[in-house]
Amino acid sequence: GIQVEQSPPDLILQEGANSTLRCNFSDSVNNLQWFHQNPWGQLINLFYIPSGTKQNGRLSATTVATERYSLLYISSSQTTDSGVYFCAVEQVYSGGGADGLTFGKGTHLIIQP
Amino acid sequence: AAGVIQSPRHLIKEKRETATLKCYPIPRHDTVYWYQQGPGQDPQFLISFYEKMQSDKGSIPDRFSAQQFSDYHSELNMSSLELGDSALYFCASSGQPGQARGETEKLFFGSGTQLSVL
Numbered sequence: 001g002i003q004v005e006q007s008p009p010d011l012i013l014q015e016g017a018n019s020t021l022r023c024n025f026s027d028s029v030n031n032l033q034w035f036h037q038n039p040w041g042q043l044i045n046l047f048y049i050p051s052g053t054k055q056n057g058r059l060s061a062t063t064v065a066t067e068r069y070s071l072l073y074i075s076s077s078q079t080t081d082s083g084v085y086f087c088a089v090e091q092v093y094s095g096g097g098a099d100g101l102t103f104g105k106g107t108h109l110i111i112q113p
Numbered sequence: 114a115a116g117v118i119q120s121p122r123h124l125i126k127e128k129r130e131t132a133t134l135k136c137y138p139i140p141r142h143d144t145v146y147w148y149q150q151g152p153g154q155d156p157q158f159l160i161s162f163y164e165k166m167q168s169d170k171g172s173i174p175d176r177f178s179a180q181q182f183s184d185y186h187s188e189l190n191m192s193s194l195e196l197g198d199s200a201l202y203f204c205a206s207s208g209q210p211g212q213a214r215g216e217t218e219k220l221f222f223g224s225g226t227q228l229s230v231l
Contacts, residue, residue, distance in 0.1 A: 031218055041201060043156070043222040086155060088220075099169045100146060100158025101220065 002027045002091045004104035012110045013077055021072040021107045023087030031090035032063055033101065034072050038083045046072070046085075077111045084108050115139055117223035119204050125229045126194050134189040134226045138206030144168070145187045146220065147179055148203040156203060162187060163208075194230045201225045 003026035013019055025032075034046040047054050051065040058078075063070040074081055088101035118137040126132050138145050144163045148156040149172075158171035162181035173179075176194075181187040191198060205220040 033218075033220060035222075041227075042224055043203065043205075045219050045221055048216075048219045088156075100148075100161055100171045102158070103155040105155050 002029070002089060002102050004087060004089055004102055006085075006087055006104035006107050008107060009105065010108045010110075012112065015077055015079060015111055015113050017077050017111075018073070018075045019077060019109065021074070021085050021087075021109075023070040023072070023089075023104055025068050025070075025087075025089050027068070028092040029065065029068075029089040030092045031101065032070055033088050034061055034070070035086045035088060036081075036083050037086060037106070038080075043086075074109075079111045079113055082109055082111045117204055117206050117221055119202075119223035119226050121226060122224065123227045123229075125231065127231055128194060128196060130194050130230075132191045132194060132228060134191070134202055134204075134228075136187045136189070136204030136206075136223060138185055138187070138204070139209075139221055141209050142185075142206035142221075143208040144206060145181055145185070146205040146207070147173075147187070147189050148205065148222075150201045150203060150225075152200070159189070191228075196230050199228060199230045201227050 005024045007022045032050045036044045047061045049061045049063045053062045058075045060073045084106040086106045088103045120135045146161045147159040150156040159173040160179050161168045165181045176192050179189045203225045205222045208217045
């Protein structure tokens with residue numbers, strides 16, 4: 001199956017700092033999503049971004065599908081940004097159906113006040 | 114806006130017992146997914162349903178089964194529970210007919226059911 005690698009595994013920053021999280025994947029994908037799991041365990045969908053660039057407030061994401069990586073940018077970090085950020089992908093598949101996403105191991109982000 | 118509803122929020126069972134988890138997807142979403150997340154792990158895909166038909170299977174044990182009902186809610190049935198089944202179980206839904214591609218593909222997760230097997 002497809003391999004998803006996220007880096008860095010852990011990141012500690014001061015409030016106000018900017019950060020870049022990376023997701024590499026081993027095969028072509030037709031679905032890539034970024035999620036934030038907050039300290040209470042909730043999984044929040046940040047972006048659906050199989051290619052191109054999107055922005056939502058202080059967050060933006062870019063996926064370069066031909067080079068098999070995606071980046072998540074967080075600017076002006078706040079303590080509420082703490083948690084685990086997951087990249088999840090669906091491999092290009094010739095069949096139909098609702099295939100499950102394969103998650104990376106995540107980046108554990110801590111924002112200190 | 115309505116979200117994915119899961120029940121119960123917490124569940125404690127003994128080994129070899131059975132458990133049933135319930136999921137109510139976002140209204141008009143046509144696809145339901147079940148994921149299992151162990152402590153400190155990433156979510157692992159178990160099974161999905163599209164329009165009440167099983168669509169894809171992941172790493173779901175044979176002791177587990179799931180179904181989606183006519184009202185689109187889904188249940189995950191777990192039998193002969195083992196200590197290793199202790200995990201956070203998420204349900205997610207996606208898809209809304211008429212939406213542009215991209216919006217229909219986004220997964221929205223419920224708050225999860227924390228299962229503890231003693």
